[in-house]
Amino acid sequence: MPTNAPRAVFVTRETDYELLIARHATRDQARFFLETRGQAIADVEDRHRRFGETLRAARACVPADWRQTLVHRSDFDRFLFGPEDVVIAVGQDGLVANIAKYLDGQPVLGVNPAPDLYDGVMVRIEVGALTALLPASVHGDARSERRTMVEARLDNGETLRALNEIFVGHCSHQSARYRISVDGREEAQSSSGLIVASGTGATGWARSIMEATATHIALDPQEHAVAYFVREPFPSISTATTVRSGKLVSAGVTVTSRMNDGGTVFADGIEQDHIGFDWGRQITIAPAEQSLLLVTG
DSSP states (O other), X not given: OOSSOOEEEEEEOOOHHHHHHHHHSSHHHHHHHHHTTTOOHHHXXXXXXXXXXXXXXXXXXXXXXXXXXXXXXXXXXXXXXXXXXXXXXXXXXXXXXXXXXXXXXXXXXXXXXXXXXXXXXXXXXXXXXXXXXXXXHHTTOSXXXXXXXXXXXXXXXXXXXXXXXXXEEESSSSOEEEEEEETTEEEEEEESOEEEEOXXXXXXXXXXXXXXXXXXXXXXXXXXXXXEEEOSOOOOSSXXXXXXXXEESSSOEEEXXXXXXXXXXXXXXXXXXXXXXXXXXXXXXXXXXXXXXXXXX
């Protein structure tokens, strides 16, 4: 148990209203922009107001002897999370994925500020439940899930973790060329890239690939396993298509780049936070040792 007083770390992202003001500078200009497209700024302002109310109510649930702070998504990579932190994500499901790779076992509680807009798969906690769940999460008394994450490790020791999936491919729409090795099978490929997904990610991007290719790989979010999927492999004189998908329990999939430039590796759809993957670089992707501790109730 942490020796310091717990710290409630509230993590958020910009609301649509805040993004509009950042782009158009003033409310009137934002309003004009929306009206020219048949939209009303009042709807955006209402969602912004509801978000603010939810955040204030959530922060009021923090025990009086706890510390607390607020971190925006753009600052995640510069914020130092401590072992005594309890993380409260106020926003849509993707916010939990955004924060997961920066954590190391700290409990995460997701609060949905707009149930009419967001599915709430990862953000399930009602604000009123935080009063009891915050201290319970510190003492290990809250119901929770240990969600498996995916980890990519490059040949130089650099690593990248993801809650949903890791993508390996080319930064543009051109084909990615590489050599893939998994379960004793190896071949050169040219494709739209490949993704390695966790059980959490199996309901998103990986699901669409499975439906499009009539492939089914059973993967529970808490199972220490991931699955890989090659997107649109192209057969040619020098490339093959027999290694397409599979489940990885212990050993991972190894990929060696055959791209002179433009090769990239990124996690959970955040292309800006990427690792270069040019000719000769090698990466191995497997289930991560760290998992996301998601408090569910």
